[in-house]
Amino acid sequence: MSADAETDTETLADAPSSPMRADARRNREQILRAAREVFADQGPDAPLDEIARRAGVGIATLYRRFPHRAELHRGVAIEVLTALDEAARRAAAEEGDPGLALRRFMHAALDLKIGSVMPALLGRFTVDEILAGVPGDAIAPIDAMLLRAQAQGLVRRDVVFGDITLMIIRLTRPLPGGGRFAPDDTLAHRQLDVYIDGLRPTGSPRPTTPLGGPAIDTEAFKRIRERVIDDAHTTHETHEAHDGPGPGADSDPA
Amino acid sequence: MSADAETDTETLADAPSSPMRADARRNREQILRAAREVFADQGPDAPLDEIARRAGVGIATLYRRFPHRAELHRGVAIEVLTALDEAARRAAAEEGDPGLALRRFMHAALDLKIGSVMPALLGRFTVDEILAGVPGDAIAPIDAMLLRAQAQGLVRRDVVFGDITLMIIRLTRPLPGGGRFAPDDTLAHRQLDVYIDGLRPTGSPRPTTPLGGPAIDTEAFKRIRERVIDDAHTTHETHEAHDGPGPGADSDPA
DNA sequence: GCTATGTGGAGAAATTTTCTCCACATAGCT
DNA sequence: AGCTATGTGGAGAAAATTTCTCCACATAGC
Known part of the structure; x- marks a missing residue:
């Protein structure tokens, strides 16, 4: 909420002077890497869980590092x-x-x-x-x-x-x-x-x-x-709508 | 490709023999037109409301004509x-x-x-x-x-x-x-x-x-x-995280 | 060892999307 | 014109998805 644009040295690409613990920094990089992949695949509104998962960290860690989606962007x-x-x-x-x-x-x-x-x-x-x-x-x-x-x-x-x-x-x-x-x-x-x-x-x-x-x-x-x-057939089990030419009883669960 | 086209008369593009009322048919076409636009813009999982809105019909009409998303697809x-x-x-x-x-x-x-x-x-x-x-x-x-x-x-x-x-x-x-x-x-x-x-x-x-x-x-x-x-600034009101500082800091890289 | 810093994940809260129901409208017929 | 089968819109309950907080537990770094 509070303005934190460029006075805030912390969220910049790599804050060199940060007192950040080594593992935390590593995680931060993993998150950015994952975010890049996921945004590329699914667009900028992709669910954050997915990013956390791909980064191999918990969702809380992601939120700690990037409190708003925009900062991740x-x-x-x-x-x-x-x-x-x-x-x-x-x-x-x-x-x-x-x-x-x-x-x-x-x-x-x-x-x-x-x-x-x-x-x-x-x-x-x-x-x-x-x-x-x-x-x-x-x-x-x-x-x-x-x-x-x-x-x-x-x-x-x-x-x-x-x-x-x-x-x-x-x-x-x-x-x-x-x-x-x-x-x-x-x-x-x-x-x-x-x-x-x-x-x-x-x-x-x-x-x-x-x-x-x-x-x-x-x-x-x-x-x-x-x-x-x-x-x-294999991946989506979302299926039974198969070959029903009649508009009848097929139900698409999706 | 092998299956011949004519057996399934009902859900086809335009069922000619249908006892469908004229206005209903018109709406159906509007829905398909809108769906094409929206799917193009937003992908196949776009909300159906949006499609109904763009087609100028109620959501119920869309569901009546295409009970499942897959049929719209x-x-x-x-x-x-x-x-x-x-x-x-x-x-x-x-x-x-x-x-x-x-x-x-x-x-x-x-x-x-x-x-x-x-x-x-x-x-x-x-x-x-x-x-x-x-x-x-x-x-x-x-x-x-x-x-x-x-x-x-x-x-x-x-x-x-x-x-x-x-x-x-x-x-x-x-x-x-x-x-x-x-x-x-x-x-x-x-x-x-x-x-x-x-x-x-x-x-x-x-x-x-x-x-x-x-x-x-x-x-x-x-x-x-x-x-x-x-x-x-104008269209998206999504800016809670708007930490836009001053207009300053123009670092023209070129 | 000690502790400040960092972590994961459960789950409540918020948001979005689906889909039904029914009172009302009108095309198409006579 | 009047009748009625067919069609319509939109409110809102239900379901699904996504956000984001809290806190007991872990460990880097001294």
Whole structure:
């Protein structure tokens, strides 16, 4: 309740001066890690129990460390944005070719699941509040890479910042159907590679990127559909609504 | 797929022989339309009130027509898959160029929000149950378009069925942050155009597609971030934890 | 050892969502 | 126009889910 924005050094990413016990700190990190996963999977309103469970701590521990959901959001956002900024700078610094730098960064950002933190960010905190805990917001290095790539004719001119970032955010979200189509992460990387190829200018000499990851052809697709049915039978016991063509006595407990 | 469509007349998309009153039928359609929207926005577990509200009917009417959530899922799935199949056949029939046919279909499928129905499908019904109500499952016409496009050298060889469909499914999902970045639909179409360009083979003579839709450059992005804050203050009254300090502390990282 | 700090989990409280009931409305027929 | 089978809305009880507190117990660190 009481204002505790930036005067409060405690809830920041890693309070170095904290008199926090070692095990407590470890737990805090576990919670943030779990929160990131769960928010990515289920969105920012995911039940907190789930997060505590995945972190291997009791619910009370979570509440002690992050009294309000918003603080958990903030913690995750800071962590991810920090990593994102670093990934961008690293890619730019270590890859000579700005096209490759951009590609490398985009794949790294995908792995960071940045999309998972955006919902937590948006509409809950002021940007300033988040950024207060983050060294840099990654915008500058990303845009620099893009401009360099365009200057060298590696990326078409009509592409802008949002075309890089917003697609990554999208690819970060789980596919409907709970990753049944493919290991999900792998699939997103494959799709990203196609997308990145789409950023090249007309007649670019650079060859298309060989596509890794799961190639789901019609056969695979049909097979998956069937596997889905199996899953439905086994995992969800939510079922007896089966094959009742008549609207009759089926009851769906769910 | 094997089960024929016509045996089960009652719960089908539009039972023609039904003794249903005209207004009831109209309401049923409103409900399905609303359900499609809401499922697309909020996922398959969205509250049913919301659907009833958007359909402009009472909750009782919804329950009367679709006693279980699963039946609503099925109804929506049938509707969308039917439209999808038709869109695929139309695109293939009306566009001479298989590349254009594919593009047209993909944009049409995006508008249908097919991703919104997949979660409803997966793990709740057997495929047969759904397909029993659908004239065709769209797989064949889509794959035919793809193969023709590849035969003419318009699409790279390593692209498969899933690369067409699963990306559309993804683009169908709402962007985190509730479409604050852009009208959302428009943005998805822009992203789809880039992706489609990425499907071209190396050195394709075909020019890149001019990008319509919202071009979010860094300036726009930052402006959006600010607008988001405003929204947060005005729309969400959820801010008990609003520790918004002063407006200060602008650490501009760029 | 001693104790400040940290922990888990039960369960009460709050919130959200489901689903029924019934008095009232009207489409469709004659 | 009048009749009635069919259809409707919404209140609110019931169920499910989620939040959040309390306190007896554990252990890191001195």
